[in-house]
Amino acid sequence: MTIRHAIWKVGEKPVGLTSSSLVSEQQLEDMIVAAPEILHDQWMLIGRQQDTGFGGRIDLLAIAPDGALILIELKRNKTPREVVAQAIDYATFIEGLESDRIASIYNDFAPGRNLATDFLTRFGQPLDEETLNDSHQIVVVAAAIDASTTRIVRYLNERDIAINILCFQVFANGDERLLSRAWLIDPAETQTNATVTAAREKEPWNGEVYASFGHDEGRLWPEARQYGFISAGGGTWYSNSLNLLNVGDRIWVKAPGHGFVGVGRVKGKSVPASEFKLPTSSGDRPALDVLKGNYHRSLQGDPDRSEYFVPVDWLQTVPIEEAVQEVGMFGNQNTVCKPKTPKWRFTVERLKQRFADYDKS
Template identity: 65%
Template sequence: MLEDMIVAQPRILSSEWMLIGRQVDTGFGGRIDLLAIAPDGTLVLVELKRDRTPREVVAQALDYASWVERLDADDVAGIYSRFQPNRSLAEDFHANFGQMLDEDSINESHQVVIVAASLDASSERIVNYLNDRGLAINVLFFQVFDHDGQQLLSRAWLIDPGEVQVQAASGAKRGEKEPWNGEFYVSFGADNTRRWDEAVQHGFISGGGGSWYSNSLRMLSEGDRVWVKIPGKGFVGVGRVTGPRVTAAEFEIDGRPALEILEADYHRAHLEDPEKAEYFVPVEWIKTVNEEHGVQEVGMFGNQNTVCKPVTPKWRSTVEALKVRFGVS
């Protein structure tokens, strides 16, 4: 019943994932209950506990994750065509997320979500242990109540989903990982919502419109160096973080509320909504260029996460090239 409810209304699972498969055949005798995709192309494997023991469902989810890790763009498109016949994954992705699907970004990382009414203490320890050590795994607790002929649904996460998103965003495909180089990647969505020239003038980066876009800003601490890319235009700046993430309502410029000074929207309509509000991180810029002069070369790293700390060789080579282009040591 819960699986039917999620398929009918995926937002009860997450408002920021798009379902792309149901009862996906792994080819070795197992079926993944639900498969979803995040705005950055991360795949989300969802397993319902059903009547299995907690340890069994954790083990099975990890087994399925080993299969998901090997999926390429064509495999994912095939899964979606079986889930939604005669529909285009690329077109539906764009309709859901307002951005084009980059085939190179599909399944660069993945995360596991176990859906259960309850979980024993041992299994909770296992999930926390795995997540603490870099495997993006979480548990979503659902309970269904009958009230006056209606069914009410409550949910709670075992681990803050923002933390698990960060784990997934920091990952890389099997065989492609290397030690993180200490440099943060930032995606700055410059459009009617936010303006790059204002970010340069007043010293900030920002993200919002959903917790998926603002959660990763929490990764940044004072002193961190960030390389900022505007999707579709290239890298436009490098700077140092000077303070923590704050909401649009809290962010100030020269002692005044920022939204009294800034002209772009910055999700003002959601100012009081902690999930959809815009969040800001102050930055002291080292070097910036205008949008039309963004640096974009073949093979450079790109990702839709607002912030991530990539561990792929592509990120190391990208930063080394950008240091030369921006004259930064």
């Protein structure tokens, strides 16, 4: 299926805008560098025209909040199949990058700047060199993609290869040029696939789900513990993975920077803050009327940036001061993931010893 989109002027008699084009794909690249949110509002650009060392240059390189790298390749004058093959080839270069090389790439892109400092400013959390580049994604940018390439990319994603296509289309509105975009696959799906394929050593998923709950001034673990929920928000990168949860899933919850704080069963699907209610002595009340944490209150009218809540039946929890953390335990900044790594199996085995009521009915 070829990706196509259209824009219409709103009115009693809607009028469709005429398709147009940019001067060149170089212009698109320049626009992305000037406004990276054109690609994704939770990515940070760290490189441009990066030499791979084997006869090619990566158009753009970005980093996600969990330290995953995103390789962005513009179609330019290549056929769709050629650009997909080239992007996969370049991914072999990305996969081997160590933290010092990534910092050097960023310094070439932003001379005089520091990657760790800018990452902290951008995402509000320190850059963990241990998990930096644990995973990566491939994004092919094009004005049009043929059906064959669509099939190839879907096939790869179904086998946990994190690759996606972002189609941009230009429309004329008088003297103005408007830019629209459409993803072939929900970015949350490729984000999930990147997490699945992160480990160098893989094994079948053990059926246990990892969840991250960012305890800070904006989100409070004592409240999640008392009322039975986990939550995430501030952008789709954080909240979309909540949709991976199914009723009955057992989740092991970690508060980054502290350790594992609880295990529970999912009771319902992800719900936006404006619709989530909590039981109180005076009946069910809107969650944001009850909770003292911020939970992105000012963004509750924005479906992309609102906080989202998932109700949880806790099996066992501990106060944040008693969080369980041991050397070698699994950690990830994704809100929800289903790791396929021996490290996750080891972590769950240890947690089952520390949380003796993990399997209570």
